[in-house]
Amino acid sequence: MSVYALTGSIGMGKSAVAAMFRKEGVPVFDADAEVHKLQQSGSSLVPIIEARFPGTTGPQGVDRQKLGAVVLGHPAELRALEHIIHPAVARAREKFLRRYRARPMVVLDIPLLFEKGPPSSLAGIIVVTAPAWKQRRRVLRRPGMTPAKFKAIKKLQLPDAEKRRRADYIIDTGTTFERTRAAVRRLTACLSRRAGR
Template sequence: MKIYGLTGSIGMGKSAVAAMFRRCGVPLFDADATVHALQGPGGAILPAIEARFPGTTGPQGVDRAKLGAAVFGHPHELRALEAIVHPAVQAARRMFLRRHRARGFVILDIPLLFEKHGERRLDGVIVVTAPAWKQRKRVLARPGMSAAKFRRIVRLQTPDAQKRRRADHIIHTGTTFTRTRAQVRALVACLGRKAGR
């Protein structure tokens, strides 16, 4: 089984592309969705988070504002949180890979793939990209987003141009939905042939 990583900077359309891969029948592991489930109501890591950061969880799961305040600007606290979250996500990913081991290939949706050097353990990387003006327009349309916040997020991410240089495959979302979907379908066929399926 081949394992490919899917990544892209904020506002590039990665979530839409991930949904397209799923509709093509490709098994896809969503790291962000896994974290949300682990931290949501009844989430497996809530007791550990509450023990380390008292008062940051409740019946609805993690209180993101309170947890954010506890770790933002405090590298030691952030590392403590990551030590709780990352092993749980890795365990979920291992379970996903076992469940789909008979498939020719799978995709791991990992937003901070390059930032965390996750590409080393993959058979290839798919980068989702769009023009900078379109990225900015998409992100600033989100509730609670500001130009300053957008700039801060972008500064923390590997630049799009660098991601594209390091990619094995690129999906462009600066075009129509139909054309983006055609790119995804073509890539699924290509990866299927490489996997002998």
């Protein structure tokens, strides 16, 4: 099994590209979705998060707006949260890899791949990119997003140009949906053939 990482800065269209890989039959592990699951009501992590960050959880689990306000722009608090969340995400990722070990290739969708360090034994890194103006427009359309919050998030992320420099493969979402989907299909076919050798 060949394991590829998919990453990209906020608003670059990574989730759309991940969905395209799934449509091509490639199993995709979504780290963000796993984090959401771990923060829902009933998760064993919710009481741990509440103990460390009082007032950030409720009947539905973690209140992401409240928790974000506590950790965004506060590196020590963000690290404390990561120490709670990251080990659980890593365990879920290992379970995913075991489940799909017979497949020729899988994709790990990891937003902060470069920032937090990539997992070992990757066959390659796929970076999703788009022009800065399009990224900004997409992000500011999100509910609850502000220019200041967007700026704070970008400060935590490696610049897009550096991510592209470190990439093995690049998917451009600054073009039409159809062209991006065609690029994903071509890359899937190429990587599947390579994995089959």
